[in-house]
Amino acid sequence: MKVLVAVKRVVDYNVKIRVLPDKSGVDIAGAKMSMNPFDEIAVEEAVKLKEANLVSEVVAVSIGSAAAQEVLRGALALGADRAVLVETEADLPSLNVAKLLKAVVHKESPQLVLLGKQAIDNDAGQTGQMLAALLNWGQATNASAIKLEGAAVEVTREIDGGLETVALSLPAVITADLRLNTPRYATLPNIMKAKKKPLDVIAADSLEVDLRPRIKTISVNEPSPRKAGVLVPDVKSLVERLRNEAKVI
Amino acid sequence: MGILVIAEHDNRALKSATLNAVSAAVMMGPDVHILVAGKNCADVAATASRVGGVTRVLCVDADTYASVSPEDLAILVASIAPGYSHIVTAATAYGRNFLPRVAVALDVAQISDIVGVLAPDTFVRPIYAGAALATVQALDDVKVVSVRSTGFDAAPCGGNAPIETLAAPRGCGLSRVLGQKLTSSSRPELTAARVVVAGGRALGSSENFKIIDALADKLDAAVGASRAAVDAGFVSNAYQVGQTGKIVAPELYIAVGISGAIQHLAGMKDSKLIVAINKDPEAPIFQVADYGLVADLFQAVPELTAELG
Ligand SMILES: Cc1cc2nc3c(=O)[nH]c(=O)nc-3n(C[C@H](O)[C@H](O)[C@H](O)COP(=O)(O)OP(=O)(O)OC[C@H]3O[C@@H](n4cnc5c(N)ncnc54)[C@H](O)[C@@H]3O)c2cc1C
Numbered sequence: 068m069k070v071l072v073a074v075k076r077v078v079d080y081n082v083k084i085r086v087l088p089d090k091s092g093v094d095i096a097g098a099k100m101s102m103n104p105f106d107e108i109a110v111e112e113a114v115k116l117k118e119a120n121l122v123s124e125v126v127a128v129s130i131g132s133a134a135a136q137e138v139l140r141g142a143l144a145l146g147a148d149r150a151v152l153v154e155t156e157a158d159l160p161s162l163n164v165a166k167l168l169k170a171v172v173h174k175e176s177p178q179l180v181l182l183g184k185q186a187i188d189n190d191a192g193q194t195g196q197m198l199a200a201l202l203n204w205g206q207a208t209n210a211s212a213i214k215l216e217g218a219a220v221e222v223t224r225e226i227d228g229g230l231e232t233v234a235l236s237l238p239a240v241i242t243a244d245l246r247l248n249t250p251r252y253a254t255l256p257n258i259m260k261a262k263k264k265p266l267d268v269i270a271a272d273s274l275e276v277d278l279r280p281r282i283k284t285i286s287v288n289e290p291s292p293r294k295a296g297v298l299v300p301d302v303k304s305l306v307e308r309l310r311n312e313a314k315v316i
Numbered sequence: 317m318g319i320l321v322i323a324e325h326d327n328r329a330l331k332s333a334t335l336n337a338v339s340a341a342v343m344m345g346p347d348v349h350i351l352v353a354g355k356n357c358a359d360v361a362a363t364a365s366r367v368g369g370v371t372r373v374l375c376v377d378a379d380t381y382a383s384v385s386p387e388d389l390a391i392l393v394a395s396i397a398p399g400y401s402h403i404v405t406a407a408t409a410y411g412r413n414f415l416p417r418v419a420v421a422l423d424v425a426q427i428s429d430i431v432g433v434l435a436p437d438t439f440v441r442p443i444y445a446g447a448a449l450a451t452v453q454a455l456d457d458v459k460v461v462s463v464r465s466t467g468f469d470a471a472p473c474g475g476n477a478p479i480e481t482l483a484a485p486r487g488c489g490l491s492r493v494l495g496q497k498l499t500s501s502s503r504p505e506l507t508a509a510r511v512v513v514a515g516g517r518a519l520g521s522s523e524n525f526k527i528i529d530a531l532a533d534k535l536d537a538a539v540g541a542s543r544a545a546v547d548a549g550f551v552s553n554a555y556q557v558g559q560t561g562k563i564v565a566p567e568l569y570i571a572v573g574i575s576g577a578i579q580h581l582a583g584m585k586d587s588k589l590i591v592a593i594n595k596d597p598e599a600p601i602f603q604v605a606d607y608g609l610v611a612d613l614f615q616a617v618p619e620l621t622a623e624l625g
């Protein structure tokens with residue numbers, strides 16, 4: 068059984084981003100780029116399923132510019148077998164990404180697609196659900212545990228009030244939450260091996276997918292900063308301030 | 317062309333986040349309808365009919381929706397969608413789960429997690445963990461929008477909308493809920509509480525976390541946590557505040573032993589008043605705190621609890 072994992076190249080989670088002076092977007096020129104953290108968790112899960120002999124092949128797919136090859140190599144170093152880049156310079160909304168992923172699913176015929184629950188740049192949290200709907204497959208988002216048994220899969224999901232367990236049958240789409248696993252570090256030998264693993268590049272335009280723009284960014288602004296606070300010397304003065312100055316208790 | 321808001325509820329009560337979503341919907345246009353899909357959910361429909369600004373309640377009461385799957389809920393919403401200009405729901409775990417499937421059924425984009433409505437097609441939403449605010453225009457005919465609760469006040473009471481019962485389309489059975497393990501608490505709900513006391517990795521154990529509980533009890537507060545505290549198993553995932561947890565904006569947020577990583581700030585920096593207790597004066601949490609106390613939490617928190625006596 069084949070698993071497809073979607074990985075996005077995003078600004079590293081440790082980078083403090085800045086808004087461009089002309090407010091057209093955020094300044095990411097020169098910023099450190101990485102695999103979206105949730106996608107790293109998704110890759111780890113796929114590789115674990117392979118190590119448990121539940122899966123025969125792990126294919127990583129990314130949609131983006133040529134630079135996204137670098138995160139695909141990262142996925143290969145973590146243990147994916149092959150990679151596919153759907154190349155486009157456009158910054159696509161989730162619907163268009165999901166449509167491209169659907170086209171890749173049709174080529175690859177995986178039984179399971181793993182994605183991250185959200186990309187930490189646009190924080191949309193949509194692509195997995197959209198892909199599942201486009202394929203008319205069942206979905207389990209925000210997974211913190213996955214139990215695969217033949218064509219049946221049981222997923223524990225993180226929901227607002229706690230946890231929920233859902234049953235799906237394959238094929239299905241699952242999105243990874245933070246506590247699904249802790250991704251391994253790629254070892255140097257595996258990084259070297261990853262350079263020799265196959266990485267196919269497909270032009271997004273060649274997939275005959277409707278990629279018309281859906282969302283227009285009018286401007287991007289800094290949130291208004293909070294006014295400077297004060298340090299209080301001890302608990303007594305904290306309580307005093309809360310009572311008499313802020314009047315919140 | 318009306319606005320359709322999909323209610324979140326547990327068949328007994330309407331979730332408060334739906335009231336914030338209604339406030340956002342009212343800003344998108346007149347004629348706001350609420351869909352209540354559930355099983356034995358008449359009380360919820362009645363509550364929904366009294367929400368200010370709502371002009372009609374659509375109620376679907378069927379076995380399929382007892383604990384509804386996102387696949388089935390999306391099919392239902394898509395079947396009702398024709399005639400509406402906007403499909404709106406709260407950006408909770410529940411809303412996030414089904415809404416993108418509705419967008420696909422309508423072949424339109426979704427705008428997630430809005431905190432502002434500038435025009436019927438133009439919205440403000442945080443990106444990069446709230447480090448920037450994007451103003452975006454939805455170009456599709458139908459706007460599918462999820463609403464961040466902290467961006468909008470709850471809609472007031474005062475409505476008197478008629479309730480219309482609709483038939484349910486057949487479920488598709490693509491997924492099935494086997495069970496839920498919910499964290500029960502007598503405290504106020506995290507996202508709706510007036511006061512939140514949150515603990516971080518520094519607490520060290522679930523046993524030690526009880527000093528957070530004791531302070532929360534004194535303040536009638538909800539309890540929150542950083543990701544590190546949840547990952548370490550001190551508290552349930554339901555407590556996590558942040559970019560990928562709950563977004564809260566209480567009147568008072570007390571961060572205890574939390575460093576203030578951007579992913580945590582993303583979930584609480586719109587709180588009205590922020591108090592930070594941390595032994596490291598350089599901790600980034602102090603940059604957003606109105607009142608900071610540099611102290612060992614194991615001394616300061618019990619003292620604070622006692623002081624509030
Ligand atoms: C994709 C992604 C998503 C994430 N989402 C979230 C999220 O939603 N929410 C979230 O919170 N985090 C999230 N994180 C994690 C985030 O980056 C931080 O790692 C996390 O918030 C740190 O938790 P902490 O502040 O409790 O722990 P630490 O950073 O370890 O901080 C502990 C603090 O306690 C202080 N301290 C230690 N001992 C004492 C003492 N005795 N008395 C007083 N102070 C003491 C220390 O000075 C320190 O500042 C995410 C990370 C990633 C990569």
Ligand SMILES: Nc1ncnc2c1ncn2[C@@H]1O[C@H](COP(=O)(O)O)[C@@H](O)[C@H]1O
Binds near residue numbers: 074075106184185190
């Ligand atoms: N350009 C992309 N290439 C590959 N995967 C993507 C891309 N955009 C989104 N995804 C996947 O979809 C998930 C959710 O993204 P989003 O809906 O944008 O928050 C991510 O964690 C990825 O797994």
